[in-house]
Amino acid sequence: MKKNSNTLTFWLFLIPSLFIFINVVIIPFILGIIYSFTDWDGFSFFGSKFVAFSNYLKVFRDQNFLSAFLLTFKYAIIMVIVSNIIGFSLALLVTRKMRTRNILRSIFFMPNLIGGLILGFIWQFIFTKLFVQLGTVLHASNIFFNWINDPNMAFWSIVIVSAWQMSGYVMIIYIAGLESINPDIIEASLIDGAGPVRRLFNIILPLTVPSFTISLFITLSNSFKQYDTNLSLTNGGPYGTTELLTMNIVQTAYKHNQYAIAQSKAVVFFVVIMAITLVQVYLTKKREVEM
Amino acid sequence: MKKILSLLISTILIIALVTGCSSSNNSKTSQNGTASSQNSKITITVMQSKTEIQSDLQTIIDDYNKSQDKVEVKLLGTSGDNFATVLQSQFSASPEKAPTIFTIAGPDTPKFQPYMAEIKNSKAAEMLADGVKDDVTVDGKLYGLPSAVEGYGLIYNKNLFKEANIDPASITSIDALVNACEKLSKLNGVVKPIAFAKETYFSFIHPFNWAFAVDPNYKTDIEKLDKGQITMKDIPSVVQWIKDMDKIKPYTNKALDSYDDQVAGFASGKYAMIHQGDWVQSVLDQDKPNFEYGIIPFPTGGNTKLAVGTATAWRVNKYATPEQQKAAIEFLDWLITSDKGQEYSADTLKFIPAYKGVKAPKAPLAAEVAQYVDKGQIIPWVYNNYFPNGIDVDGSNVIQKYYAGLIKNDDQFLSELTNVWVQDAGK
Amino acid sequence: MEKAKKNMTILEIFGWVLTLFVIFPVYIMIINSFKDRKEIFTSELSLPKALNFTYYVQAIQKMDFLTALGNSLFITVTSVVFIIVLSSMAAWVLERNKTTISNIIFYTLVATMLIPFQSVMIPLVQYLSKWQIPGTNFSLIDTRYGLIFMNIGFGIGMSTFLFHGFIKNVPLEMEEAATIDGCNKFQLFWRIVFPNLKPIIVTVAILNVISLWNDYLLPSLVLRSPNLRTIPLSTFFFFGEFTIEWNLALAGLVLTIIPVIIFYLFSQKYIIKGVMAGAIK
Known part of the structure; x- marks a missing residue:
């Protein structure tokens, strides 16, 4: 009897979400997978021919796709580390009892509100003009030069701009985690005479593992899907060296008009990333349970 | 208290749902003929x-x-x-x-x-x-x-041309253009005589269009190129265009400026010429240049016609x-x-x-x-109908490499162009 | 105690030094919104010659700012309220009933966060435009409720994931006590669980507001009638074929982000209040 009512609640609580989610995300995605096995032209699916795996074969032979894949991995790993360290530190800072903490929080969070072409405008100015001027003034033109025109530094400019945005984003999640720690526990540790380092590692970090699970996954998935900053800052340049995966997929579809191949790329991308990240979520979730 | 809160939330939800539907319906009067x-x-x-x-x-x-x-x-x-x-x-x-x-x-x-x-x-x-x-x-x-x-071509600063004593009508060959660049680069304030913008269309599509637009057989040449029957090397006007680019490259900004910077640089006298079209008018007006300007064709292979499309x-x-x-x-x-x-x-x-x-x-x-x-002094925008899809991105990658000095010689330039072209055409 | 206060001041100063890195680009954005095009491209970094609000006035007029603000507010608020209610409910039952099926559902929700939107957008519009009820005007395309519906769909994955991670902070004993008091599941959730989720509710709200408020791609595909435009859509006037009217676009963006910052400041007070209320209990 109790079991039945539980099952009923379970579904009653889930059905509204699932209904919308399935119709908005799952079905279009499945359609996308179906399209990837055809010669779909980006318009009406009616009339497309089944081509089995030939799109996928093309994907694996596409040198640009493979190098974009590798670059995206490098980018994602760096981003996960950098933005979580900065984001968590910021959250630690602004959850202390400071008078101006709310203003500080708002400021750190502000970069998230600047997107698209404006973001490119501002940062291109910094990297292409301000840096050149700084280089002349400081006689340090080996550090400060036009980063956007250098393949290596253009990549790092994307990292910097994304970290500038993403750190404030995960800070918000860490704040929620830190704010929900029972203050009594901290109080008790103070009475025990725990130093700040021990307090961080023995009390705060274990209690914020859920926030870490979430933030790691969100930074990972957002980095893998990175498009806006890539587009507005370097647009893949110089000479295609900073083209990340999503940009590669978008260009395959909308520049080269190879919609079905682009769908196959998205599917390959999804499967690989899903395998990696679900392992990550599974591992950290397991840690949460053990805690 | 909590009862009130949950009641409140559900009321808001219902109101949002109802007003959401009704107000959208009101505003959505007729989207299509049938309505x-x-x-x-x-x-x-x-x-x-x-x-x-x-x-x-x-x-x-x-x-x-x-x-x-x-x-x-x-x-x-x-x-x-x-x-x-x-x-x-x-x-x-x-x-x-x-x-x-x-x-x-x-x-x-x-x-x-x-x-x-x-x-x-x-x-x-x-x-x-x-x-x-x-x-x-x-x-x-x-x-x-x-x-x-x-139409596009080289938009030039009439005052600077006068100052350097250049007759724009005399620029009917690349050598004349190079000559003019030599004179212009000696003027005060001129950083580079010619500027290209770095956007894919401005750095690659528009400049490269000349190579085909001056070729009377561009349709058949492109058809053969698409099929891989010939390479860029077999098209004289393309070979000529590359030679011409080699000659003017030292006098250009190497297509490093954004469109905005390129036009602003022209308006401030930093660049004597920009490779652009009449669409810059509205931007130029806002940049308020204190000189007169005009437009001349890009004289690759002695071309005297504007690219109009x-x-x-x-x-x-x-x-x-x-x-x-x-x-x-x-x-x-x-x-x-x-x-x-x-x-x-x-x-x-x-x-x-x-x-x-x-x-x-x-x-x-x-x-x-x-x-x-x-x-009738016009040649077409060949790219409108005959360039393969995606060539703007791939081709601009090649030309960025060229400007960055990563392309050793004309042969490599030609073969890289052929490669991206054939790859984009042959799907 | 004296020492702790002094430390706090040092930390606070350190925090403000850090903000310089964050603010500098924002500073560039704001000062250039007061300049004309020529001034922008000759002296990006210097303060504007005059503090004239012409571009703000122009931007407000061109964007039809009030209409757009109304649309943005309506769409964002409604979407976020639905996302919070639906995904907190979903997360709660998924977290409290660990079965194979709940795991599958949870991990599917999480996994779909990895789908690049660009790869589903055309099938999405194709599929949802087929949703029609004969004899009515019902359509998910070119209506605000249609966009809200899609916003909810795309927001639910991440939000459920966030709630899921925090729901275990709600002590199970509280739920059990309430059940003994005769609460049914629905009452249990709304009276006991939901109020205890305040900090994370605010967080979910902020994260969703950020992404929905500035979203361009999805609204541009869904909304067609000019009177439905959201703020990001209405800035299209400034983004021309070849160039951008930077001063207007920058002014437009400054206007766009002010409501979100105000919202954020308010929400932060709420987070802290929520925690303190919990602590007093």
Whole structure:
């Protein structure tokens, strides 16, 4: 009897979400997978021919796709580390009892509100003009030069701009985690005479593992899907060296008009990333349970 | 207390749901012809890509709607960067609900070909200038009415040319251009004589277009190139273009400036010439240059003609009702050929006419381009119909490498261009 | 105690030094919104010659700012309220009933966060435009409720994931006690669980507001009528075919982000209040 009512609640609580989610995300995605096995032209699916795996074969032979894949991995790993360290530190800072903490929080969070072409405008100015001027003034033109025109530094400019945005984003999640720690526990540790380092590692970090699970996954998935900053800052340049995966997929579809191949790329991308990240979520979730 | 809270939330939810539906329904009066069938007016919708003219066009359409009572024209929202994507999503979902009139030109055109109606019984079509007819004709049938033509070349600073004692009319060969660059670079304040912008169209498509536009056999050459029967090396005008680029490269900004910076640099006298088209007018006006300027052809292989083509063209949706299609063509005829429409097109929208005997705008660059058109001193925008999709990105990667000094010699340049071309053409 | 106060001041100063890195680009954005084009491209970094609000006035007029603000507010608020209610409910039952099926559902929700939106957008519009009820005006395309519906669909994955991670902070004993008091599941959730989720509710709200408020791509595909435009859509006037009217676009963006910052400041007060209320209990 109790079991039945539980099952009923379970579904009653889930059905509204699932209904919308399935119709908005799952079905279009499945359609996308179906399209990837055809010669779909980006318009009406009616009339497309089944081509089995030939799109996928093309994907694996596409040198640009493979190098974009590798670059995206490098980018994602760096981003996960950098933005979580900065984001968590910021959250630690602004959850202390400071008078101006709310203003500080708002400021750190502000970069998230600047997107698209404006973001490119501002940062291109910094990297292409301000840096050149700084280089002349400081006689340090080996550090400060036009980063956007250098393949290596253009990549790092994307990292910097994304970290500038993403750190404030995960800070918000860490704040929620830190704010929900029972203050009594901290109080008790103070009475025990725990130093700040021990307090961080023995009390705060274990209690914020859920926030870490979430933030790691969100930074990972957002980095893998990175498009806006890539587009507005370097647009893949110089000479295609900073083209990340999503940009590669978008260009395959909308520049080269190879919609079905682009769908196959998205599917390959999804499967690989899903395998990696679900392992990550599974591992950290397991840690949460053990805690 | 908590009961009240949950009650409150659920009330808000219900209100949001209800008002959400009702208010959207109110505002969504008629999106399509069918919705306003209570009166006998035909509704047609227009979606166009030039955000700059959107509000002026609205004024013009309001005027048209007032001038007659059979047709109601509705201007839909536009979006700058992803216009083609938005349009595509509409056609892929339900073509009969997509805009009755839409604009598209250039490499995206073939995608939309299945959705374009043939233009018949149009006054404007009969007045179409010969040079641009090609741009909107497929298999001998007319599939669009160009809204305007645009021309590009080297826009030059007349004051600086005078100061350096250069006659713009004398620049009829690359050597003359190099000579001029030599003189210009000695002037005070001139950082580089020529500037290209780094956007894919400006750094690659437009400059590279010259290589084919001056080739009288470009159609067959491109056909063979697509099939891999010849390489770029076999096309003399392309080889010539590369040699010419080698000569002027030291005098350029190496296409490192954004479009905005390039034009601002020209306005401030940093660059004596920019490789651009008449579309810079509105930007230049805001940059307020204190000199006069004009436009000359890029003299690759001794070329003396301006590259002029259809910037964009009005298309009629094949899946609209026959009544809507007819109304659409009537509206376009009015816009292009009627006295009032001509006035609007030239003075408000500043369109350089693609039609014979139609009023031209007065802005300096547009007027010069119109003169070249009048004299027939024009060569086509080959890329509009003959460049493979995606070549803008891939080709600009090659030319960026070239400017960065990563391409050793002309042979490598030619073979890299051939590679990306064949790869993009052969899908 | 004295020492702790001093430390706090040092930390606070350190925090403000850090903000310089964050603010500098924002500073560039704001000062350039007061300049004309020529001034922007000759002296990006210097303060504007005059503090004229012409571009703000122009931007407000061109964007039809009030209409757009109304649309943005309505769409964002409604979407976020639905996302919070639906995904907190889903997360709660998924977290409290660990079965194979709940795991599958949870991990599917999480996994779909990895789908690049660009790869589903055309099938999405194709599929949802087929949703029609004969004889009515019902359509998910070109209506605000249609966009809200899609916003909810795309927001639910991440939000459920966030709630899921925090729901275990709600002590199970509280739920059990309430059940003994005769609460049914629905009452249990709304009276006991939901109020205890305040900090994370605020967080979910902020993260969703950020992404929905500035979203361009999805609204541009869904909304067609000019009177439905959201703020990001209405800035298209400034983004031309070849160039951008930077001063207007920058002014437009400054206007766009002010409501979000105000919202954020308010929400932060709420987070802290929520925690303190919990602590007093």
